[in-house]
Amino acid sequence: xxxxxxxxxxxxxxxxxxxxxxxxxxxxxxxxxxxxxxxxxxxxxxxxxxxxxxxxxxxxxxxxxxxxxxxxxxxxxxxxxxxxxxxxxxxxxxxxxxxxxxxxxxxxxxxxxxxxxxxxxxxxxxxxxxxxxxxxxxxxxxxxxxxxxxxxxxxxxxxxxxxxxxxxxxxxxxxxxxxxxxxxxxxxxxxxxxxxxxxxxxxxxxxxxxxxxxxxxxxxxxxxxxxxxxxxxxx
Amino acid sequence: xxxxxxxxxxxxxxxxxxxxxxxxxxxxxxxxxxxxxxxxxxxxxxxxxxxxxxxxxxxxxxxxxxxxxxxxxxxxxxxxxxxxxxxxxxxxxxxxxxxxxxxxxxxxxxxxxxxxxxxxxxxxxxxxxxxxxxxxxxxxxxxxxxxxxxxxxxxxxxxxxxxxxxxxxxxxxxxxxxxxxxxxxxxxxxxxxxxxxxxxxxxxxxxxxxxxxxxxxxxxxxxxxxxxxxxxxxxxxxxxxxxxxxxxxxxxxxxxxxxxxxxxxxxxxxxxxxxxxxxxxxxxxxxxxxxxxxxxxxxxxxxxxxxxxxxxxxxxxxxxxxxxxxxxxxxxxxxxxxxxxxxxxxxxxxxxxxxxxxxxxxxxxxxxxxxxxxxxxxxxxxxxxxxxxxxxxxxxxxxxxxxxxxxxxxxxxxxxxxxxxxxxxxxxxxxxxxxxxxxxxxxxxxxxxxxxxxxxxxxxxxxxxxxxxxxxxxxxxxxxxxxxxxxxxxxxxxxx
Numbered sequence: 001x002x003x004x005x006x007x008x009x010x011x012x013x014x015x016x017x018x019x020x021x022x023x024x025x026x027x028x029x030x031x032x033x034x035x036x037x038x039x040x041x042x043x044x045x046x047x048x049x050x051x052x053x054x055x056x057x058x059x060x061x062x063x064x065x066x067x068x069x070x071x072x073x074x075x076x077x078x079x080x081x082x083x084x085x086x087x088x089x090x091x092x093x094x095x096x097x098x099x100x101x102x103x104x105x106x107x108x109x110x111x112x113x114x115x116x117x118x119x120x121x122x123x124x125x126x127x128x129x130x131x132x133x134x135x136x137x138x139x140x141x142x143x144x145x146x147x148x149x150x151x152x153x154x155x156x157x158x159x160x161x162x163x164x165x166x167x168x169x170x171x172x173x174x175x176x177x178x179x180x181x182x183x184x185x186x187x188x189x190x191x192x193x194x195x196x197x198x199x200x201x202x203x204x205x206x207x208x209x210x211x212x213x214x215x216x217x218x219x220x221x222x223x224x225x226x227x228x229x230x231x232x233x234x235x
Numbered sequence: 236x237x238x239x240x241x242x243x244x245x246x247x248x249x250x251x252x253x254x255x256x257x258x259x260x261x262x263x264x265x266x267x268x269x270x271x272x273x274x275x276x277x278x279x280x281x282x283x284x285x286x287x288x289x290x291x292x293x294x295x296x297x298x299x300x301x302x303x304x305x306x307x308x309x310x311x312x313x314x315x316x317x318x319x320x321x322x323x324x325x326x327x328x329x330x331x332x333x334x335x336x337x338x339x340x341x342x343x344x345x346x347x348x349x350x351x352x353x354x355x356x357x358x359x360x361x362x363x364x365x366x367x368x369x370x371x372x373x374x375x376x377x378x379x380x381x382x383x384x385x386x387x388x389x390x391x392x393x394x395x396x397x398x399x400x401x402x403x404x405x406x407x408x409x410x411x412x413x414x415x416x417x418x419x420x421x422x423x424x425x426x427x428x429x430x431x432x433x434x435x436x437x438x439x440x441x442x443x444x445x446x447x448x449x450x451x452x453x454x455x456x457x458x459x460x461x462x463x464x465x466x467x468x469x470x471x472x473x474x475x476x477x478x479x480x481x482x483x484x485x486x487x488x489x490x491x492x493x494x495x496x497x498x499x500x501x502x503x504x505x506x507x508x509x510x511x512x513x514x515x516x517x518x519x520x521x522x523x524x525x526x527x528x529x530x531x532x533x534x535x536x537x538x539x540x541x542x543x544x545x546x547x548x549x550x551x552x553x554x555x556x557x558x559x560x561x562x563x564x565x566x567x568x569x570x571x572x573x574x575x576x577x578x579x580x581x582x583x584x585x586x587x588x589x590x591x592x593x594x595x596x597x598x599x600x601x602x603x604x605x606x607x608x609x610x611x612x613x614x615x616x617x618x619x620x621x622x623x624x625x626x627x628x629x630x631x632x633x634x635x636x637x638x639x640x641x642x643x644x645x646x647x648x649x650x651x652x653x654x655x656x657x658x659x660x661x662x663x664x665x666x667x668x669x670x671x672x673x674x675x676x677x678x679x680x681x682x683x684x685x686x687x688x689x690x691x692x693x694x695x696x697x698x699x700x701x702x703x704x705x706x707x708x709x710x711x712x713x714x715x716x717x718x719x720x721x722x723x724x725x726x727x728x729x730x731x
Binding site for chain 1: 376377378379380381382383384385386387388389391395396399400
């Protein structure tokens with residue numbers, strides 16, 4: 001379980017991100033939505049200890065986490081997938097998977113099976129610049145999934161890809177969640193899967209979580225103007 | 236097309252001095268002219284040059300690693316800014332001024348000339364290596380570090396993710412410092428450490444046989460071509476970048492930030508204090524009046540050179556970035572860098588040959604050649620500065636689509652977006668021109684003086700009071716310039 005308590009982060013001048021209390025239980029699926037600049041990424045970063053200049057408590061699996069370099073954090077099996085992907089430019093696709101799984105040792109067969117899973121068959125030896133945009137997305141996803149994380153954080157990773165590919169990749173994540181059972185926390189502008197009743201939506205606006213609930217709950221009583229417009233658009 | 240019309244003749248003129256030297260070499264190439272390269276005198280000096288260059292490269296890398304780690308582990312922006320200021324100051328100040336200060340220390344004078352040269356040149360060059368490393372680390376995408384840190388320890392991330400991406404900049408920095416030390420003439424010359432570059436300079440000063448001196452340029456030209464060839468391989472992929480860095484990786488070193496910054500600050504203040512000490516024994520007002528014309532002269536020449544240099548380098552930079560061919564881009568950059576890796580005295584030799592060819596030794600020709608020599612040295616630095624800091628944004632695509640006329644583009648787009656770049660660059664180049672010694676020694680018209688020449692001459696006479704005064708004035712000018720550059724760059728950059 002991840003818990004954020006009395007959390008405050010000075011993002012810019014006159015812009016604070018605040019959370020009084022937020023609990024995310026194991027294997028939950030959390031989608032963070034909100035207008036641009038509302039603090040979605042800040043909340044996601046807060047939950048994986050990436051915001052260094054913050055105040056408050058972050059507790060993961062009962063252990064207080066002091067910052068991103070806290071040694072306890074390494075044991076928590078966190079993984080992040082972002083729009084920028086963060087691929088390692090000097091490594092081949094296979095080396096990405098090998099490093100993610102073993103931190104150096106080469107594991108060709110296992111690496112190939114993960115690459116096959118995301119549709120990168122026969123692309124094992126290619127480096128990121130030798131892959132297309134969609135293939136790079138697939139590689140980043142394979143790297144994230146092969147670590148078998150306990151908590152997977154997605155920061156609008158599919159914002160720049162076509163709807164069909166975004167759907168395919170999201171389906172892969174859903175399947176892997178059923179197999180691996182990880183907690184999924186995602187910021188999104190896409191509508192994919194939002195209406196699923198198992199998904200908990202956090203609506204963020206002006207540096208605060210203003211509403212929490214399933215699609216049905218939020219649809220029945222949207223809390224502010226932006227949420228009302230958003231619900232109307234989703235219908 | 237307009238760019239080509241202005242740029243190509245300028246580039247042709249730019250390479251004229253080197254062409255003159257190489258023509259002289261090719262024209263008189265005989266078996267006997269190459270005999271110098273078989274003498275023990277040559278091998279001894281070449282050995283000294285290589286040993287010093289290796290020593291300075293290794294020690295510069297060592298101190299640069301410390302300052303780079305300190306930069307990235309600094310928790311606050313102001314500590315990074317102080318460190319940047321110190322690095323820029325150490326890089327901008329002429330090593331002759333370090334020598335002035337350090338020569339007052341008895342223990343320093345007891346060191347071997349090799350160790351003295353090594354120390355002074357390390358202070359001069361480690362900031363350059365630091366800047367290369369810092370800029371390279373900044374270009375590693377932050378999410379690639381974040382993801383890796385979620386998987387494994389900082390040590391492993393450093394070993395498997397950072398070092399493989401950093402080894403090219405490390406080799407580049409090593410090669411550049413090696414070459415800059417190899418061609419450095421002033422410090423070994425002053426300290427009496429016999430290097431090949433020092434021998435080359437002293438031969439040009441005596442001017443005993445211009446043909447023989449031209450042959451001495453062969454190792455410089457060959458080595459600079461070799462290093463540029465290696466850099467071509469290394470830098471091909473460095474022309475594009477990702478931006479943003481990871482400060483997360485070095486957070487564990489935070490406890491060393493303040494000790495390192497305090498040590499660097501102390502060294503800087505100590506060097507200044509050694510100079511200030513002398514001022515109590517002299518009449519500052521009289522010295523200032525006596526040296527006013529030299530100061531004015533230096534500043535006008537340097538500022539004028541800075542303006543010309545920034546104009547020319549912005550023209551080249553604009554051409555490089557508007558050209559689609561990777562080979563033309565990297566070829567032009569590397570050719571422009573050539574003069575940076577050649578001794579100033581080599582281009583000055585070409586200019587002396589040019590003046591012999593023109594048969595004109597007037598004062599105005601002397602100044603024109605001097606400014607030309609400064610430009611040859613500072614334009615490559617300007618290009619590196621522009622490329623490293625990615626200082627100019629090209630609005631071309633949008634403007635082409637809108638079909639806006641050139642005057643309006645210049646007035647509403649080019650000036651507002653580029654004036655800080657042009658101004659910053661002019662200041663940087665003015666500072667470099669102020670420090671250029673070898674070309675000034677060789678090309679300044681008889682009876683004329685500049686600040687750096689006066690400092691150099693007074694050091695030989697042992698007039699430390701005047702040297703300290705002039706050095707402090709130069710230091711103050713550089714400090715003011717650096718602060719101004721920092722202020723201008725701050726508006727364009729957010730380190731964090």
